[in-house]
Amino acid sequence: MKKLIAWFKDHLNKLKIIFLISVIIIVLFELSNIAKTLSFDQLATIFSKIRIENILLMALIGLVSVVPMIGYDFTLNTILEQKPKRSYIFETSWLINTLNNIAGFGGFISAGLRSEFYGKHTSSKKVVQALAKILVFTMSGLSIYALISFFLVFVDDHNQYLRQYWPWLIGGGLYFPIVFCLSLFGKNEYLGDLKSVHRFKLIGTSFLEWTGVLISFISTGILMGVSVNIREIIPLFIAATVIGIASMIPGELGSFDLMMLIGLSALGISKETVVAWLLLFRLFYYFVPFALGLILFFKNLGTTINSRYNGIPVNLLRESAHKLETLLLYFTGTMLVLSATIPEAFSQSTFLQRLNPIHSRVIVVFPAILLGFLLIVAGRGISARVKRAYVPTILIVALTFLYSILAGFRISTGIFLALLLLFVIFSKNELFREQLVYSAEWLTIDGLIMGGLAVLYIIIGVYNSPNIHHRHHLPEFFLFPSEQIWIVGFVAILIVALIILLLIHFLKNKRIQIGEPLDETRIQHILEKFGGNADSQLVFLKDKQVFYYNNGDEDTVFFQLATFNNKILVMGDPSGKKTDFESAIEALITQVDRYNYLPVFYENSEEMVMILHEFGYDFIKFGERAYVHLPDFTLSGKKMKGQRASFNKVLKAGYQFEVIKPPFSSETITALKKISDEWLAGHKEKGFSLGFFSEDYLQRAPIAVIKNETEIVAFANFMPTYTDTIGTIDLMRHSPTKAPSGTMDFLFINLFQYMRDEMALDYFDLGMAPLANVGTSRKSFTQERIAYLVYNFGSHFYSFGGLKEYKDKYADDWVPEYVLYSRDSWIGYVMIALLITDNAPVQGRKKYSSFRRLIKMRL
Template sequence: MAADMKAAQQADDDLQPETGWRARLEQYGRPLMAVFTLVVFAAVGLAIYRLTEEVSYDDVVAAMSTTGIDQIGLAILFTVLSFLSLCLYDWNAMAFIGRKRPFPEVALTAFSAYAVGNAAGFGMLSGGAIRYRSYSRAGLGPDDIGRVIAFVTLSFSLGLAAVTALSLIPMSGEIAPLIGIDPNWLRGIAIVMLAGFALLVIIGERRSLTFAGVTLRLADSLTLSRQFLVTVADLAFSASVVYALLPEQAAISWPAFFAIYSIAIGIGVLSHVPAGIGVFETVIIASLGPTTNVDAVLASLVVYRLIYYVLPLVIAIILVTFTELRHVAKTPALAGVGRTASRISPALLAALAVILGTMLIFSSVTPTPESYLELLQGIVPLSVVEGAHFFSSLLGLLLVIAARGLAQRLDGAWWAATVGSAFALVLALLKAFAIFEAGALGVLLIGLVSSKRLFVRPASLFRQALTTSWLTAIAVICLGACFLLFFVYRDVDYSHALWWDFEFSEEAPRSLRAMLGLTVFASAVAILSLLRPAAPAVTPSSPEDVDKAVAILKRYDVADSNLVRTGDKAVMFSPDGEAFLMYGKQGRSWIAFLDPVGPKKSRDELVWQFVEAARLAGCRAVFYQASPQLLPAIADAGLQAFKLGELATVDLSRFELKGGKWANLRQTASRAERDGLSFEIIPVEGVPAVLEDLRAVSDGWLAQHRTKEKGFSLGAFTDDYMLAQPVIVLRFEGQIVAFANILVTDTKVEASIDLMRFSPEAPKGSMDYLFVSLLTHLRGEGYQHFNLGMAPLSGLSRREVAPVWDRIANTFYEHGERFYNFKGLRAFKSKFHPEWQPRYLAVSGGLSPVIALLDATLLIGGGLKGVVKK
């Protein structure tokens, strides 16, 4: 074992120079993107500040107060129509992949996904995460969910580009002066965009495009056209929301505004700023400012954000709360809606907590209306108002931080959000009689109380490491509060005396103190997250850990979990000690092998525990060969699953060498016996007597194949490992010429093998005879299934709507024989007529699946040299 560990370490050392650039890219990629986002947001904030130099906060509030009821009613109507259009994205995607679900379930999922995506738009609160959690528990596989998300994303992106281009051609003369670009340039850009869209339609008619050996299959022109109409309807209705709220003096036609709105949405998406906040407003103000009052435009955009972003999220929370209270779930026809609501409720509550936390922070740097102050002055003392104002901002920060824990269903986050929102509701009334603010907090509070049963993870909120995306979001919120403070009090001359001025009528000092407290506490949170002690290094398990894991695995049905006996993997136990997970580290990937072993509740908690531990160490969490049963827990933890291959399982109750389909194996077994082969099952206590004979066969096999011992998902020939389980051997002329160690558990539900090795003297067909003999013996012993192992990259989708991952994997499967015998391995397992079960690689999205698979390959091969040299 020591020699094996030394060899693996040497291989890993050899790997470092070749992976250094990738490690640095992974290490600094997200921080650089966070810095880019903050720089963009700061630039946008400065742009808005300069564009509104002639505007005061009172002007904006006055403009908002003049917004007519008819305007608000129209805006709400267009919002409803826009979200109905958005639901058609998912409905059409389901029809396109051939996996239709009841419309109420799809509509609730799509509505919630867009409500959360629009309002929060990052990390675990993205629309894609909502879809993954909901649809995975509704029976859709990861590849189907990936196709839905890809279909929706691509449809919107192409539709937005096409709509913008079509709008620019006739309206370029009207739009060009607004944004300071020559009309001919606008027309040229629009024509190029339309030409690209037309090319995609032509490709869609051909249904495929091959580039660099990779085939890209698109939807047919009818589907593209249908989705284009949906995008047009969505953008038209959402643009009409803003247009209905614009002041009457806005001298711009609806078609021209439609084009500007489309451009603003696109730039907001590209900026990577959460919800595009500030970026969208800058484009609109820069375009409309010269033609109308900026204060009226800014007021319209604030109301637009409330109606189109906050209102749908509140409605989604109300719908989910309604179902959680069992008013809908009791109806059989709508039972699916109730199940969907339970799946997405934590993410919805988390998104609303982010929005309301931001609202509390922003309200702490804005003044209270004078009439409310006069009323408060006669009811509560100044100290109460000052304290309420200050602590409201801190409670807002607490809600934003707790939101991440709510998305992860932490009971500590539930308590923090519940107590924080309750106190914030009281303080909202004490500081400013903020009825709207208190009402929104009341909705969150009711939603949290009604969904208490969903927050069952006994994990500490304060031990969770905030990820880069969450720290970026907090920084954006704090920067936004700073810009809002400077905008509101731009006419107030700064002096040190402001910090110590305590008067009912003095709003600027209160806002300054609240901003200071917010900055201090937000900085403390960021510093604690960034300077958190490094996670302990991943080290192989101790003998005590192995013994404890073996005691657990004996009670369950996963034969391959015996690979924990190799001792080359780290072991993580659930908090209750009833489940374990084995994993290794390669590069910046923590890779768990197989599902956790133990009772379901402990397994699900262990998934969260592993993901959080990997993130705390600054690494990605990866599940290698995850089963379909683990997918719901993986989806809840914010990971995506990509099909890795298929596992072959033989039903031993139906295994017999009678009948035509078994003729080849029957003949092979008979020939082997005629040639003098015989088999023997050696129990654990008999293995020491033949250990040296087995070692000779193993060494000969390694030398013949010019390879070395592997690891992680494969065992290695070591004394401790070989002596731990029974062995089947083949004898030829009295000598052992082949063997395999047998992996079993006490339940006798499943058996498997790991090491299969034979000497050059073994007759042809020895391996077939070994398997036939072993399966026959196991059936007689009462075992139910035999696990033949996984066929990598086999069984992936080949349909025209297959996701990119499947297409790349299929390319390797078809043309990668020089590196790995993909087809030959599946063909060998197929001899035994097994049932094929999918296995998955679970990881975060982006490039992570490819990098994680590369890391897993290196981990199994013992580094780059091990992979190259087999």
């Protein structure tokens, strides 16, 4: 006997596996035999007769029935003397119990999950002891119902069939008294030391759990229309459950179903009805709650991963949801309009029917067209991340849902619109912008989509007109139900256009501009304390807005900017404290982004390229800036032969170079203005990156003049760079009738010598040569190669090549400069914005061309 017992102990695991496999084989064999006798047509008929509201009620009851099981985990955490958040216990407990319902295996899966979720901050021994108490009491409610069922079977004499289950009922019924006594009188640390309050909580939780199971099963049958005798169903259900648990098959799948199928059939219910009943019960009590548990699990897992990786995963998920939401809004809107435009195509083409998410017959043309176009506009608002788009989008999706119901509701349509609504709600935090600024890029996209749909509708209407005679047979694809319906749709488009404009106006909100007017005190503070660059002085022209950056104590950096459409054109590098540049750029981008603008950084150094690249900006090389190294400058040598000749010629003609300092008399300003007007020859002056004739501007720095004994014939104003190494000028103008040939060379050479000898500067900034050495390599960026074509083509008009050659006469160094732009911008529109802004006439002034204009465009 001892050898037999020892043999069983050694082979216990193998015997368990053999037992489990045997049970599964028997169950599958019996189920296959039963399946042969089923009528699947009758089964489909049963499902089709169940009303949609009854199905929804089954799902609700199934979810509510699972709730009592959460009490196990609240009690477990009380035993472990832990106080995690209630929401955390609810979410994790739901997953544990719904997974255990499906997987089974005697509760071992639930024990493992509970140890993982709740046992991290407690000793392993204490966790195992607490889990043992929980696991033992989970079957107490079933045991109580087994005792109740045992008495029901023997009290009711009408159904002798159920009495055959009495061994299973009495066996299951004895479980609770034994466990209760062991917990009450036992001294074992795994069960005996349980407090009374915890004991009764576990018993109550288990009883409510199994009550929920019974209610879910019985209510499913009732909602199917089955005539249910509860006094017969309860004993059969409890006996089948006890047998299923004893089989240890995951979720009792098969053994329980087999017992219920045989038992309910014996009670006079058709096999097809029983199968449908069991399927719906498993769906709504097991799988739907488990699906919700998985959502909660991934939410918890996502929260853990998200906190570990600094919020990046959730941000990526929201970004993806936002993009998908935008795509779905555009797609749904387009399909709605198309379904009203070419209804015959959607009714005849299987592909279009499947492609269209709104599976409905167009009952009225107007709402289909209206909702379609509004969904597209809502998609634009969501794509632009405008806060004001949130509520209108929800309303439009809700109206689309109502329209789909009136037009013939389908479950697939409801699911699609529900998912779309969830995307809108989930990505709410992505909507942070205060206004919609309709960019040229967006106008192009939406114009092609909405304009194309409108034009298609008009063309099809004309094509269907009975007054138009066609040589060929009209394709059925373009047939329209009637001319009257088309006219209604055409009028709808006109009305919709007005409604769209109103919605866009609402999304635009009150236009907020970026930047402030010039505050000379703040600007002077930054320049004098922290320095500037060759473009800083342009701020005093007052033709641009200024963005100030304050580090918390004082203003340290400023940007010069102009607005064109949705683009904030930032002129040159920032001025001020270099160590604050990155923070200042981030502050500028953040504010610009909040108000739905896109920055474009114009004529920037490589230092700015490196900073802005970190912010996700693309760039192209826009040209090169020329510098003369003043200590090495000389007129001697073969290279300077031509310049030396021009210089001597002007000098011998009796002209002199002189630097005059402010303040300038009205007579001097008048003389300079006369030269400027003569040089402009009626052309209007431009601003932004160029200086223009302004007395206030000229009074701020010295002016170099070329004059003879009687009058000034040329001048150039100094442009302070607020550095100790670089000098430059801005306006450089001469009298075409009075200045001798070579005046410009004479002026340049004297400026080089003056800034070297009198100001001790190292470099003279000759300004930029646009598109110089841009896109010349086969491996250059596509945008730069396009610019290279502009360079060659533009040379016919602006002499870009001549400008580069002129500067090469003096330049020692060429430093590249760049245009940087957001990846949401199209380079073509960026260049158009720069071209228009840089060449826009200064209001109220006749425009000259400054030294920069001369350097950039004229030479």
